[in-house]
Amino acid sequence: MSAEIAEVSFAPFLHGNGADRKAVAQEIFDAFSTVGFVYVKDHGIAQERVDEIFGLAKKFFDQPLDVKRQWKLRDPSVNQGYTGDGDESGSDGGIDHKECYEHRRFNNDLCPNDDVLPGFKSTLDTFYQECLALSLNVLKCLAMAMKLGEDFFEKITTRTNPQLRLIRYMEISRGILEQEGHARIFPHTDFGLCTLLFQDSVGGLEIDPYHNGDFKPVTPRPGTVLINIADLLQRLTNDRCISTRHRVVSPRIEGDLLPARYSIPFFVHPDPETMIEPVTLAADEVKRYEPVNAGEWRIAHTSKDYGLGDGQKVAVAAA
Numbered sequence: 001m002s003a004e005i006a007e008v009s010f011a012p013f014l015h016g017n018g019a020d021r022k023a024v025a026q027e028i029f030d031a032f033s034t035v036g037f038v039y040v041k042d043h044g045i046a047q048e049r050v051d052e053i054f055g056l057a058k059k060f061f062d063q064p065l066d067v068k069r070q071w072k073l074r075d076p077s078v079n080q081g082y083t084g085d086g087d088e089s090g091s092d093g094g095i096d097h098k099e100c101y102e103h104r105r106f107n108n109d110l111c112p113n114d115d116v117l118p119g120f121k122s123t124l125d126t127f128y129q130e131c132l133a134l135s136l137n138v139l140k141c142l143a144m145a146m147k148l149g150e151d152f153f154e155k156i157t158t159r160t161n162p163q164l165r166l167i168r169y170m171e172i173s174r175g176i177l178e179q180e181g182h183a184r185i186f187p188h189t190d191f192g193l194c195t196l197l198f199q200d201s202v203g204g205l206e207i208d209p210y211h212n213g214d215f216k217p218v219t220p221r222p223g224t225v226l227i228n229i230a231d232l233l234q235r236l237t238n239d240r241c242i243s244t245r246h247r248v249v250s251p252r253i254e255g256d257l258l259p260a261r262y263s264i265p266f267f268v269h270p271d272p273e274t275m276i277e278p279v280t281l282a283a284d285e286v287k288r289y290e291p292v293n294a295g296e297w298r299i300a301h302t303s304k305d306y307g308l309g310d311g312q313k314v315a316v317a318a319a
Contacts, residue, residue, distance in 0.1 A: 036244030061166075068082045075308075078104065095182050097177065098168065103163075108121060132268075168260055172257075198263065202260075215247065229244070235277075
């Protein structure tokens with residue numbers, strides 16, 4: 001398996017003929033079945049829009065902490081609102097040094113109104129819909145490449161409620177992150193279907209393509225969105241696609257004081273009532289996983305991660 005992340009132009013899928021669409025679908029599948037990640041350019045979301053969202057993220061996180069805490073995330077079944085430094089833990093109980101805001105499709109009660117941040121909700125709603133359209137097209141690519149029919153994923157995403165996350169890894173001393181039990185984000189896999197990621201130029205994202213601890217840097221590429229497979233899609237494809245571990249570490253720059261890093265992931269999940277079980281393409285193919293309920297899977301991971309359930313900790317997606 002190669003550790004190189006392919007870069008694919010999505011324009012032929014969006015605007016081309018049937019052969020163009022099939023070719024892009026195969027490129028996307030090839031990337032997801034080797035390293036689990038792909039850079040996508042010409043994806044239809046304007047860079048000006050992405051820059052606008054990064055600007056909104058900075059405005060949100062620059063507010064006083066007591067103001068941000070009035071939107072604190074409380075309900076794992078909704079998973080919407082603000083989380084502060086250390087609220088989310090790594091799989092080993094360590095501290096992730098970041099703060100986040102979660103935005104959802106149907107319910108955003110814990111969201112600043114126009115009196116606090118003019119245009120915040122409406123702009124995020126518009127960007128959300130753009131990300132949703134792109135992610136559903138990416139899933140369509142996988143269905144086409146696996147010859148499942150273009151509408152395969154449409155059947156399990158009619159009420160999909162993805163999670164748009166704004167993240168700030170705050171300015172921090174390198175020495176803190178080098179202490180045991182501290183990180184920007186510990187190694188983890190995402191647990192839904194797939195993730196879109198827009199990242200700034202600071203860097204620090206790394207992937208472990210062989211799951212052997214040999215992490216490779218993922219350099220930000222302007223004009224692209226980085227897309228990766230998550231655990232439920234690995235299960236559904238019966239390991240044809242790979243949910244690859246990744247983490248965020250200190251950027252490769254000089255000095256002790258590390259600059260803030262911003263990223264914008266969009267986590268895609270199936271409809272909550274969906275039973276996820278492996279797709280088999282041959283009569284003698286063995287299903288490698290037991291069926292799981294998508295809604296229960298998501299709530300359980302969120303509850304454990306934020307200590308909102310039984311207090312245990314698991315790694316929840318961030319990048």
